[in-house]
Amino acid sequence: MSNPPPSPPAPTEAGAPPAAPAGEAAHRAAFSPLYRQIKGLILQSLDRGEWKPGEAIPSELELASRFKVSQGTVRKAIDELAADNILLRRQGKGTFVATHHEEGVRFRFMRLAPDEGDPVQSDSHFLECRRLRAPSEVARVLELRPGDAVVQIRRILSFTGVPAVVEELWLPGALFRGLTAERLAGYKGPMYGLFESEFGVRMIRADEKIRAVAASEQDAAWLGVAPGTPLLQVDRVAFTYGDRPVEMRRGLCLTTRHHYRNSLN
CATH class of the missing domain: 3.40.1410.10 (Chorismate lyase-like)
Known part of the structure; x- marks a missing residue:
């Protein structure tokens, strides 16, 4: 099984931005919660085609290890993506990339x-x-x-x-x-x-x-x-x-x- 493509540097679990000069206060003010950063990284992988529509994405545990954050942080990111109909949870099977061919997404x-x-x-x-x-x-x-x-x-x-x-x-x-x-x-x-x-x-x-x-x-x-x-x-x-x-x-x-x-x- 091939290794996944390199990911952008993952944020730290504390969710704090790196130290920045006072002139970057606006950047700090716009800083997003950690789970939103993880959501963005997952979206980048979807955009690159790493996981195709209908395919399963890695487990929460695997993604937590990949991004060096807690499983709970990954779960919250996936919850939002599922609410956005971008991902689809299937009981006992895992989380899949939603597809427009799915009955639940079709309408x-x-x-x-x-x-x-x-x-x-x-x-x-x-x-x-x-x-x-x-x-x-x-x-x-x-x-x-x-x-x-x-x-x-x-x-x-x-x-x-x-x-x-x-x-x-x-x-x-x-x-x-x-x-x-x-x-x-x-x-x-x-x-x-x-x-x-x-x-x-x-x-x-x-x-x-x-x-x-x-x-x-x-x-x-x-x-x-x-x-x-x-x-x-x-x-x-x-x-x-x-x-x-x-x-x-x-x-x-x-x-x-x-x-x-x-x-x-």
């Missing part, structure tokens, strides 16, 4: 829920998938240079055969080389699962803005409603490790039979 980013019954997997009808130069707003949001290559996708999501969402997605072209309409149409799982398994890009969090809009003629035709019908517009920016934006998405949602669900903790 994490799908916030549209039926008014009655449990959420169901949507069916996708892809209208368009093309590569082009990034418009200025897309480049700004995805932190690209103006004119960099991006992939634009348009699709309709249906639940039990009824169209409910019109979506437009923008992705960095450099990360999604080889993504075509044919490849999308041939894939039957969740889209984030495809991004994870085929392109090595894992979405770990997203920011969303929501507002009410009126359906345009084209969107109304796709959704089978009258122009001007109220829709819920959801603008999302999804991030991978290191808080890097890797997707800009706009969804226009018909809420006749569905609602947007959220949990506030």
